[in-house]
Amino acid sequence: MSEKTEAAGAVSDDGLAERHNARMARKKEVVDKKIAAAKRDAGVLLVTCGNGKGKSSSAFGMVARALGHGMKVGVVQFIKGAIPTGEEKFFRRFPEEVSFHVMGEGYTWETQNRERDVEKAQLAWARAKELLTDDSIGLIVLDELNIALKYKYLDVQQVIADLRARPAMQHVVVTGRGAPPELIEAADTVTEMQLVKHAFAAGIAAQPGVEW
Amino acid sequence: MSEKTEAAGAVSDDGLAERHNARMARKKEVVDKKIAAAKRDAGVLLVTCGNGKGKSSSAFGMVARALGHGMKVGVVQFIKGAIPTGEEKFFRRFPEEVSFHVMGEGYTWETQNRERDVEKAQLAWARAKELLTDDSIGLIVLDELNIALKYKYLDVQQVIADLRARPAMQHVVVTGRGAPPELIEAADTVTEMQLVKHAFAAGIAAQPGVEW
Structure with a gap:
């Protein structure tokens, strides 16, 4: 030794x-x-859900992986958007490789206007559908889509139908709390991020590079 | 409407x-x-553990976030290393911003040599310590360190002491199955990635851009 x-x-x-x-x-x-x-090789539909930290960040880690393999990537953020995040600033550096769409206006408890939330979600889904019909895109992140589904801003059956109609080798990651059971059923890989503990509880504010 | x-x-x-x-x-x-x-602002110690997919990828999503905020990042991969991953290929594009160290030789069940695994882990920890004493580094990823701790390739008390001695504003993410209770106790934010289902079970092979 x-x-x-x-x-x-x-x-x-x-x-x-x-x-x-x-x-x-x-x-x-x-x-x-x-x-x-x-x-078998196939496009994978992934869902990350649960109350723990890591749902969106794991999707953005897959973006980095996909870019490393020379793939093109699309990102649609359904809820976030009130403040520019680190992931947005970083991936916008690569406009040829990453098509990045921030369609939200912050979390819904900040906006407090259902009609507006619904309209925003519909617009975001229209953007997602463009990516879901483009077979040059290898990976799509639909960030916080679960929240839009949970509050019924979008119809889950329509969303699943559009996801099923995507190109055969395209991967999709859907993130957010409150994933509906129909989406979990339709997905290939599902992870529930369980909160064991969070720095918030110890009085530490959301840190750039960690939470946003 | x-x-x-x-x-x-x-x-x-x-x-x-x-x-x-x-x-x-x-x-x-x-x-x-x-x-x-x-x-309070403070460097956060995060642990991602559990059997589900998303532990390493969430750490690499945080790397993208940190780079978006202009931070410098260090990565040490303790176990992976047998095949070049997408995250490695991608983040090596930014040598001024990311210090990327692949110190493993694949998963331990591939190597089947404990002495060698221990030596590799010790070397990797020495590299990690260099990053943990460099206050220009804002975020450090210690990928699969939990596995090295689980198999006692490293002493958990020494590892925790070194983590505690790091610069006050430095964030550290430790990933991997089998996080020891002492590390969970020492951490600020802990997420257990719970496996709900995995595409492997449906016969889909590990896809580039998703699993590696």
């Missing part, structure tokens, strides 16, 4: 290493089988 | 709009109070 290892206090002995290697070999078998079974 | 709204089948009537507005007004009060209470 190297000095470096001891210095940082890692736990290690020969028995542990052997057991670890045996366990990893079994794990490799399981993982290999799973991967071998998942062979 | 506009024709556009009716065309997309949104549910709306005057009573609904009134109830909605009253509800949103109450919600605004609650949210405003919470935000007013969270006033």
Whole structure:
């Protein structure tokens, strides 16, 4: 065992290493089988929901991944829009690669006007449909669409029909609290971001680069 | 109500709009109070854990946010590294802004060599410590560090001590399954990404731009 290892206090002995290697070999078998079974290439419909932090940011991480693979990306933000976010400022640097549309006016509890929220959501969906019929776009982020569906600003069946009609290899990520069950049913990959704790509770304000 | 709204089948009537507005007004009060209470600026320690998709991608979304706000970012990938990812290819475009370190050799069940995994993790931590003592770096991603802690490749108390000693305004995101309770206790914001479903189960292979 190297000095470096001891210095940082890692736990290690020969028995542990052997057991670890045996366990990893079994794990490799399981993982290999799973991967071998998942062979089909297809556009994936992802939904991120729940009360925890990470829904929109995970979608924007996928934007970075997609750009790294040379794909073109579309983003429609349904609710956010009152203040310019870090993600907007950053991805607008690449107008050839990212088509970025901020269609909201802040969270609905800030606007307090249902008619206006509905109209804004309809306009945003029209923009989303343009992206959903463009097969040069590899990944689309529909940020906070779940909230627009939760408050019935949009009809969930129409939204699902439009999503199903998209190009076969196009990926779509839908984010936000309150994802309707019909959308979860239609999706391929769904993650519920569970709040374990949040810095707000410790009195820390929303920090640029973290929350926006 | 506009024709556009009716065309997309949104549910709306005057009573609904009134109830909605009253509800949103109450919600605004609650949210405003919470935000007013969270006033302190501080570097945030975030942990993303759980079995669902979105742990690393949410960290990389925060990288995009931070870059949008003009911050410098450091990334250390503890486990991944066997294949070049989209996030690596993309963020390496900005060497002045992002210091990107891939220190792993793939998942541990691929390597099956504990000694080597421990050594790699120690080297990765040494790199992380350089970033954690550099106050020009606003956000650090320690990708899959949780896995290195889970397998005791690193000592959790030493890791927490080093995290606590970082510059006051530096944000750190730690990702990966199996976050140890001590790290969750030390963190400000913790999200557990819960697997609701995954495209693998439907036979869809890991897609570039989504999983890597």
